[in-house]
Amino acid sequence: MSAIPAPAPRPGLLRTLASTRLTLAVLAVIAVAVVANAQVEGGTPAALAGAFGLGAANLAAALVVQARLRADLALFVFHLALLALLGLAAAGRLMALDGTVELAQGEIFDGQLLTREAGPLHRDRLARLRFVNDGFTIDYAPGVKRGRTANDVRVFGDDGGVTRHVIGDIDPLVLDGYRFYTTSNKGFATLFRWVPRGGRAPERGAVHLPSYPLNAHRQAQSWRIPGTAREAWVMLEMAREPIESGRPSRFQLPESHRLVLVLGDERRELRPGDSAATPEGVLVYEGLTAWMGYRVYYDPTLPWLLASALIAVGALAAFYVRRFRVPAGAGA
């Protein structure tokens, strides 16, 4: 009488998840998600997150289950660093902030952003940061090709100290982990003082005209005068465009200009110092200045991501150096 053979143990979930054959399927899923992300307008972040999450699960399970992977230190470190990269990238998305802000020359950053996308775990410290845009220069090559951007900024520290920086292109302003980048989005701003009737305090403000030179022929903007229902519309007319296609140029204020102001049915042309009266108050045009659009980025995982990436590449190189130290032709 022969014993009935015991059924082969079914592989557990962890072992299935750790399969190197599953790794291939996961890599294929990641590739499909990446292609889909490139094809769909606006991307497919959920599909990417799902695919990379599956990759992380496969990698973590393999590190636990696959003894062969742990037996080789370099290979183990490589895969561990890859797992760390995936984890850090995910953590970074939860804690990151990506936003934009526009500051006219002389305007102080007050922590408010124009656009803002923040992860659910982001702890906002922007309100503590203070810096002022002290103006910028941008060189242009013939053909309106943007060259070097040099933006002077002053930073006000918590201790009352002031430091000066020149930022632009590959040199962002880094404050408490927040990185402020100059962008190609910049233009002219009209400065107004609004003096309301009835003794209320005057207000000063800047109206940002559309990005220049991208919208060189649409330098107009409308806004609502504060405390009123009155819409105002302005258009900048320059005697000569500061940036011309046929010669090297520099972004700078036009040598002379006039401002067309439309209030209701009334159209006026203003020069600096001119004013326009309305039943609610007087609008004084103080002059023209420039504004810079900044990209604001915060991700506390950046240095850890870099360290993990370098460790991964170093471990991979170490693994292959040792593996192929044997003479060529001795077998794979």
Next chain:
Amino acid sequence: MEAALLGVAVAAYGGAGSAAVGGTILGRRVDAAVAGLLAGGLAAHTVSLALRWDRVGHGPFISMFEVLSSNVWSLTLVFLLAFLRVRAVRPAAAVALPFVFVLLAWTLATHPDDGHFPATYRTLWLYAHVAFGKVFLGALLVATALAALVLAGPRGLATLGRAGVEGEVAAESLVLRFVALAFVFESLMLVTGAIWAQDAWGRYWAWDPLETWSFLTWIALAGALHARLAWRLGPRVTSAMVIAVFALAVLTFFGVPFVSTSLHKGAV
């Protein structure tokens, strides 16, 4: 002078490729002639690129002409180093050099405009990124040329001085050495590219067309190496996968910039 030197390089590269293919067909070793012509062509090409760099004020990374010409230079350099250092690589010249010559023909058919060097390109990370990318593609070209000989069967193996199953395995080992080199340098290319992107555009990765396709190439290379282990694939299948990854890398390097107005989103 710049164009004349490029002409000398074209003639030398053409001569090297013709010698390699002719030698293979006739069964003669012409290694010294191939190496000499490649070295002479490289010297002329190097001076031509240097003169252009000096004239336009930036390295050959911007226009399609510059991308193609500098890659012909780097592919030839990497291949020549492998040719001189690893004797077993030499027969692969008959496969690798015609590919380089096709790129060279494409270069000559492209308008040699100077391009505009954006301010965000003025960083050492760009040079590191480009250099790692060139080593990656060069190493993958060597691997691919060897893989093509493995795939060609007994005659291809014979040009490598190998025969039989053992010969195939030994040839595959050589292929894998260059694949490994390519994998490491592609990883370095991606890392340095991400550092540059963070400094220049405020994001380390944004899935722009080049980032997407270079990541797909990395995934394909990782997948090929994993598949070989997971299914214990033989040298011929491994070789076919290496050639497929090379095709993807060529599409990334030369196809994406060809259809994209700027190499990286936000670069200009």
